[in-house]
Amino acid sequence: MQRYELxxxxxxxxxxxxxxxxxxxxxxxWRDHRTVVNGIFWVLFSGAAWRDMPERYxxxxxxxxxxxxxxxxxxxxxxxxxxxLRADERGLLDYSQYNADTTSIHATRAAxxxxxxxxxxxxx
Numbered sequence: 001m002q003r004y005e006l007x008x009x010x011x012x013x014x015x016x017x018x019x020x021x022x023x024x025x026x027x028x029x030w031r032d033h034r035t036v037v038n039g040i041f042w043v044l045f046s047g048a049a050w051r052d053m054p055e056r057y058x059x060x061x062x063x064x065x066x067x068x069x070x071x072x073x074x075x076x077x078x079x080x081x082x083x084x085l086r087a088d089e090r091g092l093l094d095y096s097q098y099n100a101d102t103t104s105i106h107a108t109r110a111a112x113x114x115x116x117x118x119x120x121x122x123x124x
Contacts, residue, residue: 004045005038013086017078018070031058039063 006014011034018033039057043050050060057063070076087093 002038002042004042006034006041013083014079017082018075019073031062033066036063036066040067 014037015033018037021033022030035057039053039060040063042048042057043053043060043063050064053060053063084093
């Protein structure tokens with residue numbers, strides 16, 4: 001297993017949430033979701049460009065397209081919600097630092113709507 005790849009335990013948590021695996025009769029070979037998700041994680045966690053994704057994860061276009069499709073249809077939100085719920089059930093979330101407001105994070109002067117100082121005029 002590589003650094004950014006899902007373990008069997010982690011995969012078993014998100015696999016039921018992902019859309020059904022498509023079976024195609026035309027075009028190229030359809031990569032399974034686990035391979036593509038591992039490729040997506042590789043790009044996102046490594047910070048590399050999509051075109052630098054290793055070939056073992058399939059086409060970078062496939063990975064990017066599925067990332068975008070699942071973002072649009074709410075799949076990633078469902079995955080995050082399920083993982084958050086599981087972590088909460090196991091007592092892994094600390095809600096004592098959950099709220100952030102101006103009493104704990106002070107806004108800068110510019111963010112507070114302060115007037116901008118006019119610049120000096122140029123001499124010609």
